[in-house]
Amino acid sequence: MVDIHSHFLPGIDDGAQTAEQSNLMVQMAQSHGTRILVASPHADVQFRYDPDQVDRLLEEARSVAPAGIRLVRACDFHLMADNIEAALKDPARYTINGKCYLLMELSDLTIFANTSELWSRLEDAGMRIILTHPERNPLLRQRIGLIEEWVGEGRFMQLTASSLLGLFGPKALAFSRQLLDRGLAHFVASDAHDLRARPPRLDLAFAWLSRHYSEELAKRLCIDHPLAAVEGSAIDLSDFPPSAPASKPSLLRRLFGSRSDS
Numbered sequence: 001m002v003d004i005h006s007h008f009l010p011g012i013d014d015g016a017q018t019a020e021q022s023n024l025m026v027q028m029a030q031s032h033g034t035r036i037l038v039a040s041p042h043a044d045v046q047f048r049y050d051p052d053q054v055d056r057l058l059e060e061a062r063s064v065a066p067a068g069i070r071l072v073r074a075c076d077f078h079l080m081a082d083n084i085e086a087a088l089k090d091p092a093r094y095t096i097n098g099k100c101y102l103l104m105e106l107s108d109l110t111i112f113a114n115t116s117e118l119w120s121r122l123e124d125a126g127m128r129i130i131l132t133h134p135e136r137n138p139l140l141r142q143r144i145g146l147i148e149e150w151v152g153e154g155r156f157m158q159l160t161a162s163s164l165l166g167l168f169g170p171k172a173l174a175f176s177r178q179l180l181d182r183g184l185a186h187f188v189a190s191d192a193h194d195l196r197a198r199p200p201r202l203d204l205a206f207a208w209l210s211r212h213y214s215e216e217l218a219k220r221l222c223i224d225h226p227l228a229a230v231e232g233s234a235i236d237l238s239d240f241p242p243s244a245p246a247s248k249p250s251l252l253r254r255l256f257g258s259r260s261d262s
C-alpha cells in the first residue's frame with residue numbers, strides 16, 4: 001500500500017514528537033503492508049513548513065527505517081494566501097514527491113466562496129488538488145453537492161482510514177460512506193499522528209473497504225491512486241468506481257444491511 005498522508009516526522013508539528021516515536025511509526029507502517037509512506041507535516045499558521053528541514057528529517061528517518069519502505073516528502077497544505085503565493089513560485093516544494101499532486105486542507109470554520117478559483121490558480125501552475133478528509137469537516141458534510149462539483153472539475157478527495165473504522169464518530173463514517181457510494185472518494189490515507197490514537201494502519205482501511213465494498217476499490221484507493229500521486233502520473237477515472245463483483249449479493253446486502261455495521 002501507499003500512504004500519502006502522515007505526520008511521522010518528529011518535532012515539527014502535532015505528529016510524532018521524538019525520533020524514537022517517529023521510527024516506531026515507520027516500523028508499524030512497514031510491518032502492516034505500507035511500502036511508500038509520505039511525510040506530510042502541516043503547513044499552516046500554527047506550524048511553519050520548511051521543506052529543507054523536512055528533507056533533513058527524512059534523511060535521518062531513512063537511515064533507521066526498516067527495509068521495504070520508501071519515505072517521501074509532501075505537506076498538509078492549508079488553503080491560505082501565504083501558502084498559495086509560495087506554492088505558485090515553487091510547486092515542487094509543496095507537492096507529493098515534488099511531482100504535481102498537492103494535499104489540500106480547508107478550514108473547519110469557513111469555506112471561502114472563491115475556493116475553486118484559488119485552486120484553479122494552483123492548477124494553472126501544474127498542480128492537482130487532493131482535498132484531505134472532507135468527511136471530518138462539519139461544513140463540507142452539509143454540502144455534498146459542492147464536493148460533487150469539485151470532483152467534476154477534476155479535484156480528488158482523500159478519506160482518513162480511521163474515519164472508516166468509526167474513530168472520528170458516526171457523522172464522519174456516514175459521510176465517508178456517502179462519498180464512497182457516489183464514487184466521490186479517490187484516496188484513503190492514514191493521516192497518522194502517533195502510534196495509538198491515530199496510527200499508520202492503512203491495512204485496516206483496506207480490509208474494511210474490501211469487506212464493505214470490494215477488494216478492487218480497496219486497491220484503487222490504497223494502492224493504485226496513491227502510487228500515481230507519488231509518481232505524478234495521471235489517475236484514470238473512466239472506470240471509477242469499479243463495479244461490485246457479480247458474486248457479491250448486493251440485494252441481500254441491502255436487505256440485511258451488511259454495509260451498516262462498521
Ligand SMILES: [Fe+2]
Nearest residue numbers: 005007076191
Ligand atoms: Fe494531516
